[in-house]
Amino acid sequence: MIDRRSRYATTPVVPVDDEWAGSQPLLALRATPASNAVLSIQPTDTDRLDLLAWRFYRDPTRFWRICDAATEPDPFDVVVPSEPISIPPDR
Template sequence: MIFPGSRYAATEVVELTVPDGVRRRSLAGRRIPRTPGVLEYVVLDGERLDTLAARFYGDPRKYWLILDANPEELDPLELLRPGRRIQIPRDRTGPR
């Protein structure tokens, strides 16, 4: 079940047949919209994505907004390297 307002709400559900013949439903890959940062932030030692999301959006579950705004780095731990400059985008999810 995908909840209304989820970043996956508009993602297509696809049906796949696995090698043993069982049919499985899955979400297609999510297209990440261009997400320009509006704030450049320098990561401090010990920071985490959930605490940054809580600080900037008031909700630690919105950490994925920061990941979407920094697509050049696929490793969240590398993204949080102290001294690294990252982009913090606007909250495009609207009020929850």
């Protein structure tokens, strides 16, 4: 069961054939939605995605909203000290 607040809540489930166990339900690929940032910050060397999510959303598990707004494909490359990060609204 996927939580209704999860970024995967509206992602369709696709059956995939497995040669050992038969058909398995898997989530389809999720397209990253376009998001308009409401804030741009300059992180310090002590900032992390979960800490930024807590500061702006009061929920450290919402870090993926910041990742979705970033242009970097790897979440570990999102927070670079002194390089701006876009903070999208929490919808």
